[in-house]
Amino acid sequence: GAGVSQSPRYKVAKRGQDVALRCDPISGHVSLFWYQQALGQGPEFLTYFQNEAQLDKSGLPSDRFFAERPEGSVSTLKIQRTQQEDSAVYLCASSLSEYQPQHFGDGTRLSIL
Amino acid sequence: GENVEQHPSTLSVQEGDSAVIKCTYSDSASNYFPWYKQELGKRPQLIIDIRSNVGEKKDQRIAVTLNKTAKHFSLHITETQPEDSAVYFCAASRAGGYQKVTFGTGTKLQVIP
Numbered sequence: 001g002a003g004v005s006q007s008p009r010y011k012v013a014k015r016g017q018d019v020a021l022r023c024d025p026i027s028g029h030v031s032l033f034w035y036q037q038a039l040g041q042g043p044e045f046l047t048y049f050q051n052e053a054q055l056d057k058s059g060l061p062s063d064r065f066f067a068e069r070p071e072g073s074v075s076t077l078k079i080q081r082t083q084q085e086d087s088a089v090y091l092c093a094s095s096l097s098e099y100q101p102q103h104f105g106d107g108t109r110l111s112i113l
Numbered sequence: 114g115e116n117v118e119q120h121p122s123t124l125s126v127q128e129g130d131s132a133v134i135k136c137t138y139s140d141s142a143s144n145y146f147p148w149y150k151q152e153l154g155k156r157p158q159l160i161i162d163i164r165s166n167v168g169e170k171k172d173q174r175i176a177v178t179l180n181k182t183a184k185h186f187s188l189h190i191t192e193t194q195p196e197d198s199a200v201y202f203c204a205a206s207r208a209g210g211y212q213k214v215t216f217g218t219g220t221k222l223q224v225i226p
Contacts, residue, residue, distance in 0.1 A: 004156075033214075042119075042202045042216030043157065056213060091156070101147060102214065104156040 002026075004105035006092050012111045013082050021077045021108045025094030032075050033102060034067055035091040043091050049075060050098065082112045115140040117205050119217030126193050127225050134188045134220045136203035143205040146179060146186050147214070152199045160201075161188070193224045 005024040013019050025032050031050055035043035036059075045059040051072035060067070064082075069075040079086055089109050093102035116139040126132050138146075144165035149157035163170045163177045163186065170177050174193075179186045186205075190197055203217040 040219070042117075042204075042219050043214075045213055045215070048213060101159050101162060104149075104158070106154075106156045 004092055004094050004103055006090075006105035006108050008108060009106065010109050010111075012113060014113050015082060015084060017082055018078065018080045019082055019110065021079075021090050021110070023075045023077070023092030023094075023105060025073065025075070025092070026096075026103060027073075029094035029096055029103075030072075031095040031098050031100075031102075032069060033093040033095075034075070034077050035093065036061075037089040037091055037107065039088075046077070046090075079110075082110075084112050086110060087112045115143055115205055115215040117203060117215050117217040119203050119220060121220060122218065123221045123223070125223045125225060128193060128195060130193055132190045132193055132197070132222055132224075134201055134203065134222075136186050136188075136205075136217050138184050138186070138205040138215075140205065140207070141184065142207050143215075145206045146177070147204050147206075148177060148188050149202045149204065149216075150199045151202065151219075157202060190222075193222075195224050195226050198222055198224045 007022045033048050034046040037043045047067045048056040049069040064080045066078045089107040091107045093104045095102045119136045147162035150160045151157045161175050174191045176189045200219045200221050202219050204214045206214040
């Protein structure tokens with residue numbers, strides 16, 4: 001596609017439920033990043049993939065957060081047993097290589113009730 | 114880790130005036146500094162970036178300056194237009210390895226017609 005695509009755009013879940021957020025990067029982009037953006041704040045790094053390898057997951061807030069990119073293209077961010085503090089916009093970005101600028105998707109706005 | 118501070122948090126200018134947003138970073142190893150524009154509910158879009166081997170870069174009405182010694186970098190927008198109204202984020206990263214990007218907290222720019 002022409003850009004990074006994320007789905008769903010909006011997700012409402014009850015506290016304690018599990019959610020899965022999807023990212024389709026730009027075709028051919030090797031690097032993929034997940035960010036969490038709280039209201040009124042800048043994006044904060046969660047995790048990074050180079051192809052299918054998760055090279056850095058130091059930004060994941062807890063072991064309830066899990067990300068995968070099994071075939072080196074589409075990535076899924078999963079949050080288990082959601083809490084209210086997980087409410088945020090989750091942004092995905094991809095880049096052609098680790099030395100190229102990142103291109104962002106529109107994000108998934110997650111609201112935990 | 115890297116820490117990026119951004120000022121001001123809000124900025125109002127009259128159409129046609131200039132706007133300046135300033136950022137500081139803490140990690141002297143950072144060498145790549147992108148700027149993103151984010152409209153309400155939209156994805157962050159890269160508007161300009163600068164690498165540490167360059168002191169200034171200009172693209173039409175937008176310019177960025179970098180002072181490596183002081184660890185300061187700034188965004189300058191001249192002849193502002195209403196469509197420049199958005200939140201602007203500065204960011205810093207080490208371009209080697211991969212671009213784990215640390216964002217500032219954002220500046221909400223309002224251009225008054």
